[in-house]
Every structure is written in C-alpha cells, then in structure tokens.
Amino acid sequence: AQSVTQPDIHITVSEGASLELRCNYSYGATPYLFWYVQSPGQGLQLLLKYFSGDTLVQGIKGFEAEFKRSQSSFNLRKPSVHWSDAAEYFCAVAPLFGNEKLTFGTGTRLTIIP
Amino acid sequence: DAGVTQSPTHLIKTRGQQVTLRCSPKSGHDTVSWYQQALGQGPQFIFQYYEEEERQRGNFPDRFSGHQFPNYSSELNVxxxxxxxxxxxxxxxxxxxxxELFFGEGSRLTVL
Incomplete structure (x- = not known):
C-alpha cells in the first residue's frame, strides 16, 4: 500500500528566507506525486505535480519540487517566502496516472515570522 | 466561473443520526471525489463518482454512501x-x- 510521510509537523521561517518541506513516499511503482496547500478555512489548492520526465518541477506561487527516486523523496522548496505563504502543506501520492485515491501525508504547518 | 461548492459549511449532529452533504462540481467537470479530513490529519479518500457510478472506494465502512446526479453534482451520506x-x-x-482536482472549502461535521 502506498504511504506518505511528512516528518515536520510545524516549521517556522522568517519572511524572505528559503524554505524546504520534506516528503517521503512509499510505493512500489512509479508514483504520481503532488503538493497541495490549504489556507485556514479554504479547500486544498494544487501547487505542483510530478509523474515523469524532468525531476525538478515548477509550480505556482514560486514553488518547486524535486523528485529523487533513490531517496523516495519529493521535497518542496521556495527560495524566498512571503507572509502569505503561511498555510498547511500536504504531500500526496496517487497509484495511477490520475487523481484516483490520493493518499495524503499528515501535513506541515508553515508559520512565517517578520 | 464558480468553483466547487459544498453545503452546508458547518453542521452539528448527535450520535446515531444520519447526515447528507452536498457538492456541486466546477463547471465542466464530470468526476467527483470525497475526502474526510480529521483534525490534524491529511485528507483520506472516501470514494469517487463518475457517470453516476462509484468508481473507486477507500477504506470506509458501508455507513458511508454516495450518489452522483445527472448534472454531476454529488451527495455524501453517513x-x-x-x-x-x-x-x-x-x-x-x-x-x-x-x-486536476479542484477542492471545495469543505463541510465541517461535528458529532456530539
């Protein structure tokens, strides 16, 4: 069965600093990987996704993520965070090339300090 | 263009009762998925509907059921x-x- 681990429950960074959120997955075949963001009182919004090809994927809002098969990781990065990036971030994996039965991690809450 | 809309936004029920949650998909979308997100957890897949049929189901008991209507809207019943x-x-x-999945803002259910 597929699973996703987000080891960091809560991260605090200063505005303007760089960010890296960790995600490790477990899946037997090539995974279909996602990062979503959830702001308070909002639904989830897709930041980026990976299925195949270039292992460095670009997303919205200046985010990027790198797929590393050898480490079973799909870490999310941003070179300079803004106060508006404060939110909950979820990594997810799907077993097929599609959106069926996404398995989400438990999330990382990001706090931005001035 | 309206996104995914869900109703009600909040509701309180007591143990043993039944609840129906509703969802209108984004315009042009034909597939609806439902997820449960407990406090402090990531969303868990309940099921997905396409062409009024349940296509995939997660590890939820039969107490959870759904329906998709010809206009693609959907209900979740518990x-x-x-x-x-x-x-x-x-x-x-x-x-x-x-x-791409487009999510609604959710219906928060409290069971007392």
Missing amino acids: NALLLGDSALYLCASSLGSTG
Whole structure:
C-alpha cells in the first residue's frame, strides 16, 4: 500500500528566507506525486505535480519540487517566502496516472515570522 | 466561473443520526471525489463518482454512501454517526480521472 510521510509537523521561517518541506513516499511503482496547500478555512489548492520526465518541477506561487527516486523523496522548496505563504502543506501520492485515491501525508504547518 | 461548492459549511449532529452533504462540481467537470479530513490529519479518500457510478472506494465502512446526479453534482451520506466521524468533509471535482482536482472549502461535521 502506498504511504506518505511528512516528518515536520510545524516549521517556522522568517519572511524572505528559503524554505524546504520534506516528503517521503512509499510505493512500489512509479508514483504520481503532488503538493497541495490549504489556507485556514479554504479547500486544498494544487501547487505542483510530478509523474515523469524532468525531476525538478515548477509550480505556482514560486514553488518547486524535486523528485529523487533513490531517496523516495519529493521535497518542496521556495527560495524566498512571503507572509502569505503561511498555510498547511500536504504531500500526496496517487497509484495511477490520475487523481484516483490520493493518499495524503499528515501535513506541515508553515508559520512565517517578520 | 464558480468553483466547487459544498453545503452546508458547518453542521452539528448527535450520535446515531444520519447526515447528507452536498457538492456541486466546477463547471465542466464530470468526476467527483470525497475526502474526510480529521483534525490534524491529511485528507483520506472516501470514494469517487463518475457517470453516476462509484468508481473507486477507500477504506470506509458501508455507513458511508454516495450518489452522483445527472448534472454531476454529488451527495455524501453517513448513517449511524459516531463521534469519530467528526471531521472536515472535502469534495473535489475533475474532468475525468486524469484532470486536476479542484477542492471545495469543505463541510465541517461535528458529532456530539
């Protein structure tokens, strides 16, 4: 069965600093990987996704993520965070090339300090 | 263009009762998925509907059932509510099984 681990429950960074959120997955075949963001009182919004090809994927809002098969990781990065990036971030994996039965991690809450 | 809309936004029920949650997909979308998000957890897949049929199902008991209507809107029904059913229920729509999922803001259910 597929699973996703987000080891960091809560991260605090200063505005303007760089960010890296960790995600490790477990899946037997090539995974279909996602990062979503959830702001308070909002639904989830897709930041980026990976299925195949270039292992460095670009997303919205200046985010990027790198797929590393050898480490079973799909870490999310941003070179300079803004106060508006404060939110909950979820990594997810799907077993097929599609959106069926996404398995989400438990999330990382990001706090931005001035 | 309206996104995914869910109703009600909040509701309170007591144990043993039944609840129906509703979802209208984003315009042009034909597939609806439901997720349960308990406090402090990531969303868990309940099921997905396409062409009025349940296509995929997660590890949820039969107390959880759903329906999709010809206009692609969907309902989630939960019978014999338990305290552990308290959660945010998220609806997501997409165009087919490969399209991007668009999530609604959710229905927050509290079971007392």
